[in-house]
Amino acid sequence: DAKTTQPNSMESNEEEPVHLPCNHSTISGTDYIHWYRQLPSQGPEYVIHGLTSNVNNRMASLAIAEDRKSSTLILHRATLRDAAVYYCILRDGMYSGGGADGLTFGKGTHLIIQP
């Protein structure tokens, strides 16, 4: 089973910020928090990942709680093209050979953007 929990769906308006939450209360000290998204009719694509500190890239920001038991993906200004399913997973940074937990995605959050 996935080690993360996410809301099934969220709705936001275009050009407004979106905060997508993810709970991972059993996270270990070496787990990286990864976010991926899947646009309609496409394979998932990488969005952002981090370990302890907040991270920013051209797509989004990742805010990690101080106790690391939750994180939030922030889309600063949502567009219609951001409508997708967003997945949050944990991947063990110490494990070099794989690990099914770090490959179990669950159902993610279906983000709906209203024009």
Next chain:
Amino acid sequence: KAGVTQTPRYLIKTRGQQVTLSCSPISGHRSVSWYQQTPGQGLQFLFEYFSETQRNKGNFPGRFSGRQFSNSRSEMNVSTLELGDSALYLCASSLVGGANVLTFGAGSRLTVL
């Protein structure tokens, strides 16, 4: 650099047949994982291969199998196809270690009639 390539992109089979899907990872990526996605479902993990060895397997029947070659290319096979096997099959490749991201292919859409 080239992305993850999956072939074929679309295929139609009938019940009882078998199918083989191929995945060519990004050069240098030795971990390849496979997923099944059906309408309304998330990504369901099938199995992962690393250095030609199956490291992890999801909760799927033995009809689903795979292998990885020395060049890291991977194939998955589904035997005795059932209607419920109709799905999008995705593969992803990565460098080893949880700090490294997964790169997905576009998927192979299988329809079983």
